[in-house]
Amino acid sequence: MSSHRSRGVVAALAAGGLLAAAAPALAEPGISGSPSSAVVTTSIGQASSRQLALLDLAGAPLVNLALRPGVPAPFRVQVTDTGVNQLTEATSGFTVNSTLNNLYLGGNSSAAFIPSGDVTVSFPASGAQNAVGSLVALPRTVLSGDLPACDDLLSTITELAGLSLLSGAGLQLCNAVGGLGGTGLTVPEIELLTSTEQTLSSLTDVPFTLGGQESGPYTLADYVNGIGAQSGGAAGTPRKLLTGAPNISAGLQTQLDALATAVQNQAAVVSPDGSGAQLALGDVIGTLLTTAGMEALGNALAGLTPAQASAVLNQLDAVVEPLGLGDITSVAGLYNSFPVLTANPTTDPAQGEYSGTLTVTLVQP
Amino acid sequence: MSVGFRRVLATIVLSSFALIGTGGAASAAGVGGVEVTPGSGSSFKVSVSSNGTATEHFTVRNIGSQPATVRLYAAAADKSDGGSWSIGAAGSSPWIDFPDRQVTLAGGESAALSFTAVGQEKPRDAAIVIEQGNGTVVQRAATLIYVSKAPMIPISTPVLIAVALIAVLGLAVPLISRRGAPAPPGRGDEDDDFRLADAEPTPRHDQALV
Numbered sequence: 001m002s003s004h005r006s007r008g009v010v011a012a013l014a015a016g017g018l019l020a021a022a023a024p025a026l027a028e029p030g031i032s033g034s035p036s037s038a039v040v041t042t043s044i045g046q047a048s049s050r051q052l053a054l055l056d057l058a059g060a061p062l063v064n065l066a067l068r069p070g071v072p073a074p075f076r077v078q079v080t081d082t083g084v085n086q087l088t089e090a091t092s093g094f095t096v097n098s099t100l101n102n103l104y105l106g107g108n109s110s111a112a113f114i115p116s117g118d119v120t121v122s123f124p125a126s127g128a129q130n131a132v133g134s135l136v137a138l139p140r141t142v143l144s145g146d147l148p149a150c151d152d153l154l155s156t157i158t159e160l161a162g163l164s165l166l167s168g169a170g171l172q173l174c175n176a177v178g179g180l181g182g183t184g185l186t187v188p189e190i191e192l193l194t195s196t197e198q199t200l201s202s203l204t205d206v207p208f209t210l211g212g213q214e215s216g217p218y219t220l221a222d223y224v225n226g227i228g229a230q231s232g233g234a235a236g237t238p239r240k241l242l243t244g245a246p247n248i249s250a251g252l253q254t255q256l257d258a259l260a261t262a263v264q265n266q267a268a269v270v271s272p273d274g275s276g277a278q279l280a281l282g283d284v285i286g287t288l289l290t291t292a293g294m295e296a297l298g299n300a301l302a303g304l305t306p307a308q309a310s311a312v313l314n315q316l317d318a319v320v321e322p323l324g325l326g327d328i329t330s331v332a333g334l335y336n337s338f339p340v341l342t343a344n345p346t347t348d349p350a351q352g353e354y355s356g357t358l359t360v361t362l363v364q365p
Numbered sequence: 366m367s368v369g370f371r372r373v374l375a376t377i378v379l380s381s382f383a384l385i386g387t388g389g390a391a392s393a394a395g396v397g398g399v400e401v402t403p404g405s406g407s408s409f410k411v412s413v414s415s416n417g418t419a420t421e422h423f424t425v426r427n428i429g430s431q432p433a434t435v436r437l438y439a440a441a442a443d444k445s446d447g448g449s450w451s452i453g454a455a456g457s458s459p460w461i462d463f464p465d466r467q468v469t470l471a472g473g474e475s476a477a478l479s480f481t482a483v484g485q486e487k488p489r490d491a492a493i494v495i496e497q498g499n500g501t502v503v504q505r506a507a508t509l510i511y512v513s514k515a516p517m518i519p520i521s522t523p524v525l526i527a528v529a530l531i532a533v534l535g536l537a538v539p540l541i542s543r544r545g546a547p548a549p550p551g552r553g554d555e556d557d558d559f560r561l562a563d564a565e566p567t568p569r570h571d572q573a574l575v
Contacts, residue, residue, distance in 0.1 A: 048392045054504050063500040091407045224454040226503055235451050361505040363450045364394035364407050
């Protein structure tokens with residue numbers, strides 16, 4: 001199964017499994033009644049969201065940044081993620097860059113100015129950025145193993161007591177595992193999604209590598225936006241303030257590995273009601289029905305009670321795969337960068353207040 | 366071209382556009398609690414022929430609980446050799462028809478909008494920009510529009526000749542049919558109406574017209 005799994009497909013397969021479970025019962029001779037129906041549902045998650053905010057150090061929206069010559073003026077760039085997913089796509093990352101006008105006397109772009117090149121952006125040596133977040137992941141598991149021969153299967157699994165080798169559901173199961181006198185059935189490795197999303201809070205690291213802090217002067221003034229905008233004006237020197245690229249750090253991988261282990265340690269592969277099990281019974285049966293060579297087993301299991309089918313499937317092994325970017329279905333995060341602007345006029349500007357527009361742009365590729 | 370064939374061709378074309386439009390889950394970017402959500406994915410991918418147009422629909426929504434006003438416009442987007450994107454000002458992308466506007470949304474409110482990409486010989490990327498300015502600080506979120514040139518359907522010379530012949534036959538067959546049919550009784554007067562005023566001899570009905 002590809003990393004871009006469609007839970008819609010899984011839901012459809014699960015529903016197929018449930019419907020298939022109903023079908024044999026209806027097909028039994030002597031059973032009649034009105035047609036039954038099942039509601040097939042699949043849920044599409046809300047669109048993910050990424051917001052940019054410029055804040056002062058107190059966390060209030062940044063309106064003006066007063067620069068006194070030689071005095072560093074810090075502020076905060078914050079990106080907030082909600083429900084971000086598809087982290088294997090390069091486009092799930094982001095860039096925040098900035099440009100600056102010349103600083104004009106009285107905010108008048110026709111007046112004298114302090115060149116934007118006299119203003120530099122820098123970042124603290126330590127604490128240039130920080131991030132907090134949580135994520136939701138849906139682990140994958142690989143189901144495989146050997147089912148014993150027919151008579152062993154029926155004699156050792158107590159839930160199958162009462163099934164006949166010669167008729168009905170017992171015969172169908174017997175035929176599916178190789179028939180009387182057969183050697184059993186080897187189930188090849190089948191990858192499935194586990195049944196329950198797992199939430200990881202208080203991440204050691206968010207699943208993004210933050211960086212991109214680009215120190216230096218705003219060499220070329222911005223004439224595209226703000227106070228200094230001119231028709232046909234050129235863009236100013238961009239200075240990156242924050243970037244985020246999807247990545248799993250060693251610390252986060254340790255947390256994800258612990259999560260996978262917790263899922264692995266669940267008592268059963270499947271269970272009649274899904275509790276305490278890695279996989280949903282319907283998902284497994286549905287997958288078997290659409291796996292080459294396993295269709296007969298799927299059909300046979302669909303004709304058993306949930307307890308019986310679970311007992312058979314619990315003879316198999318289910319190994320949880322290591323979690324990666326593709327298994328993360330949702331990220332909520334708060335990413336901060338702390339740029340510092342410092343103005344050091346190289347000319348001898350006249351006394352007064354000089355203003356220019358700092359334009360900060362979040363680019364979503 | 367038969368109606369049936371036209372229907373088949375239309376189906377093929379529409380299917381192609383449907384394939385181009387297929388994408389992943391939508392992802393939004395914004396400022397001030399307002400964001401732009403493409404139909405799918407985190408950006409717009411538009412394919413338009415050099416003399417055509419293509420319209421993309423998207424949603425603007427206020428994810429906050431309070432009313433918010435933002436400025437919305439299309440702008441040029443240029444990528445440097447280093448991979449950085451430079452986003453222009455409002456009006457810098459005339460190949461994207463999307464008038465500069467202010468949008469005010471109540472908390473939780475959404476609005477459906479669209480832009481039209483106008484085909485160019487050399488496609489250029491652009492962005493839909495949400496902007497909110499506070500004093501001398503302006504914050505923007507740019508959702509990129511990747512513009513590519515739609516391939517023209519290649520038409521080979523034999524096909525062109527075939528199409529031309531079909532067109533000629535399409536015009537000629539009705540004409541031949543009409544001239545060759547014998548005049549029904551009592552219709553001679555109608556035929557006379559089509560004679561030239563100088564009473565030039567009318568064509569014999571057994572003469573083929575080409």
